[in-house]
Amino acid sequence: VQNDSPELSLAPGRRRRRSVNDERRKTVIDTAADLIYRRGYDATSINDISNAVGIVKGSLYYYIRSKDDLLYEIVLDAHSYTHQNLAICEKLPTTPLGKIRAYINRHIRINTDNLAKSTIVYRDLMYLNEERRAEIVAGRDKVETWVRDQIRAGQDAGEMCPDIDPKMATIAMFSMANAIYQWYHLDGKLTPAEVAQSHTDFLVAGLACDPATHTPGHRSRLAAEPTI
Amino acid sequence: VQNDSPELSLAPGRRRRRSVNDERRKTVIDTAADLIYRRGYDATSINDISNAVGIVKGSLYYYIRSKDDLLYEIVLDAHSYTHQNLAICEKLPTTPLGKIRAYINRHIRINTDNLAKSTIVYRDLMYLNEERRAEIVAGRDKVETWVRDQIRAGQDAGEMCPDIDPKMATIAMFSMANAIYQWYHLDGKLTPAEVAQSHTDFLVAGLACDPATHTPGHRSRLAAEPTI
Numbered sequence: 372v373q374n375d376s377p378e379l380s381l382a383p384g385r386r387r388r389r390s391v392n393d394e395r396r397k398t399v400i401d402t403a404a405d406l407i408y409r410r411g412y413d414a415t416s417i418n419d420i421s422n423a424v425g426i427v428k429g430s431l432y433y434y435i436r437s438k439d440d441l442l443y444e445i446v447l448d449a450h451s452y453t454h455q456n457l458a459i460c461e462k463l464p465t466t467p468l469g470k471i472r473a474y475i476n477r478h479i480r481i482n483t484d485n486l487a488k489s490t491i492v493y494r495d496l497m498y499l500n501e502e503r504r505a506e507i508v509a510g511r512d513k514v515e516t517w518v519r520d521q522i523r524a525g526q527d528a529g530e531m532c533p534d535i536d537p538k539m540a541t542i543a544m545f546s547m548a549n550a551i552y553q554w555y556h557l558d559g560k561l562t563p564a565e566v567a568q569s570h571t572d573f574l575v576a577g578l579a580c581d582p583a584t585h586t587p588g589h590r591s592r593l594a595a596e597p598t599i
Numbered sequence: 600v601q602n603d604s605p606e607l608s609l610a611p612g613r614r615r616r617r618s619v620n621d622e623r624r625k626t627v628i629d630t631a632a633d634l635i636y637r638r639g640y641d642a643t644s645i646n647d648i649s650n651a652v653g654i655v656k657g658s659l660y661y662y663i664r665s666k667d668d669l670l671y672e673i674v675l676d677a678h679s680y681t682h683q684n685l686a687i688c689e690k691l692p693t694t695p696l697g698k699i700r701a702y703i704n705r706h707i708r709i710n711t712d713n714l715a716k717s718t719i720v721y722r723d724l725m726y727l728n729e730e731r732r733a734e735i736v737a738g739r740d741k742v743e744t745w746v747r748d749q750i751r752a753g754q755d756a757g758e759m760c761p762d763i764d765p766k767m768a769t770i771a772m773f774s775m776a777n778a779i780y781q782w783y784h785l786d787g788k789l790t791p792a793e794v795a796q797s798h799t800d801f802l803v804a805g806l807a808c809d810p811a812t813h814t815p816g817h818r819s820r821l822a823a824e825p826t827i
Contacts, residue, residue, distance in 0.1 A: 471822075540801060573771050590800040
């Protein structure tokens with residue numbers, strides 16, 4: 372009877388096994404992320420990871436085939452948060468500046484709350500094989516294009532300074548937000564929410580402009596050195 | 600006679616030899632910086648450097664004793680520009696915001712105009728031996744303290760927003776300025792001067808505030824998400 376309806380007889384067992392495997396798989400990836408974060412990609416071996424997970428090396432290969440696979444899974448995990456964030460923010464019923472505020476605040480929280488994985492994305496992406504790296508960079512480009520489009524829309528709407536170069540402002544934003552891993556420590560004085568608020572306020576203040584007082588070049592004249 | 604006044608008899612020869620050595624030493628450091636910049640610190644050997652300079656390995660040891668020595672010289676070179684910049688800007692006859700503008704604009708130009716050495720400072724400092732690294736970090740702390748002090752003075756003077764956390768704003772500034780090496784290419788569309796102007800204007804606009812219109816928390820309310 373079992374052989375006649377393998378879906379029915381095997382499904383529960385398969386489902387249970389897959390669920391256990393998914394959990395074990397997540398443990399492998401999270402443990403690897405933590406080790407690579409602390410030791411660096413080069414200095415972490417498959418052996419170190421299987422020891423830390425508490426399984427033999429042979430069993431580890433059931434979940435991943437290579438260190439590159441592991442790095443790829445870690446980076447995909449981190450990027451899935453980024454793409455979720457984009458999906459949420461592009462639908463927000465607010466102005467372009469409001470969308471930028473919401474996006475960058477959440478982006479910084481993704482970085483602070485997933486410090487190991489986000490550090491690996493910014494620090495170790497160069498180790499990923501070329502094809503996979505190209506895929507990740509394409510995903511990043513999509514986000515950056517969206518941010519640039521919001522800046523252009525905000526300029527058209529008169530809420531962001533028309534003197535701003537959207538590409539440079541996008542670089543400025545991600546430079547601030549993605550340097551978090553270089554200085555932020557979970558045991559520091561500021562909470563993740565305070566860090567995100569502070570950086571976000573700074574960025575929004577740097578983008579905003581009042582059309583009533585705008586004159587071309589006013590940002591460059593502010594506290595400028597006297598020309599001699 | 601020569602032996603009686605070694606200073607007189609040897610000085611010209613010594614001076615000439617030292618000058619040639621200084622030039623050769625500069626060539627060694629600049630060539631090493633260029634190689635390490637392109638290949639990475641780990642992937643560059645003393646052999647690669649002596650080949651690129653065009654001298655035998657034994658001669659190279661006349662100028663430097665180890666790869667760590669080379670890294671130290673490169674980092675010291677880059678930092679000497681930073682400290683020159685600080686010495687100039689702290690004496691400028693302008694307001695704190697004017698000093699910040701002048702400092703960060705020049706700092707970005709130091710990064711764009713010395714891309715190999717500044718990249719090595721930001722990317723490879725971790726390879727430097729602990730004692731030397733501590734010395735470099737202490738020098739960096741001195742600069743960051745000066746920037747924070749300027750922000751506090753600008754807040755007191757009513758030209759920078761009192762809601763700003765000086766420490767976070769300092770981090771924001773150096774995050775933008777020191778990420779240059781991650782994206783900037785000399786053959787890009789923007790000139791080094793345009794890159795510096797754009798980032799500096801963004802930072803100054805983010806710091807500035809008009810006491811006449813300031814109300815506590817106004818930066819956080821700008822384009823804020825409606826609370827539900």
